[in-house]
Amino acid sequence: MKTTRQNLIEFIDHYQDSGGLNDRRLSLAIGSGHGWVSRLRRGGGVSLTSIEKAEAVIFSFFIDSGVAVEVGEGGDCPVEGCPD
Numbered sequence: 001m002k003t004t005r006q007n008l009i010e011f012i013d014h015y016q017d018s019g020g021l022n023d024r025r026l027s028l029a030i031g032s033g034h035g036w037v038s039r040l041r042r043g044g045g046v047s048l049t050s051i052e053k054a055e056a057v058i059f060s061f062f063i064d065s066g067v068a069v070e071v072g073e074g075g076d077c078p079v080e081g082c083p084d
Contacts, residue, residue: 008051009041015058019065030054 003008016022021029027036030053032046037054040046 004051005040005043006023010019011058012037012040012054015061016060020058026054026057027059 023037024034032050
């Protein structure tokens with residue numbers, strides 16, 4: 001079973017593969033300093049609030065661009081508001 005961290009990193013990777021912001025710009029967009037995604041990838045501490053902000057930025061991108069959100073292992077959508 002994947003951890004929440006692994007699922008979020010995969011979601012970020014899918015977002016970036018779909019034309020989203022690079023690590024630094026995404027970190028700045030969520031307001032958590034330029035190294036937030038790097039810290040997440042290294043296994044460093046990140047807050048629940050910053051995770052929620054990252055999900056909101058990424059999910060908004062998918063809605064605005066019409067890119068499909070891939071459903072993670074176990075069938076759970078990685079963010080709130082996914083279609084049923």
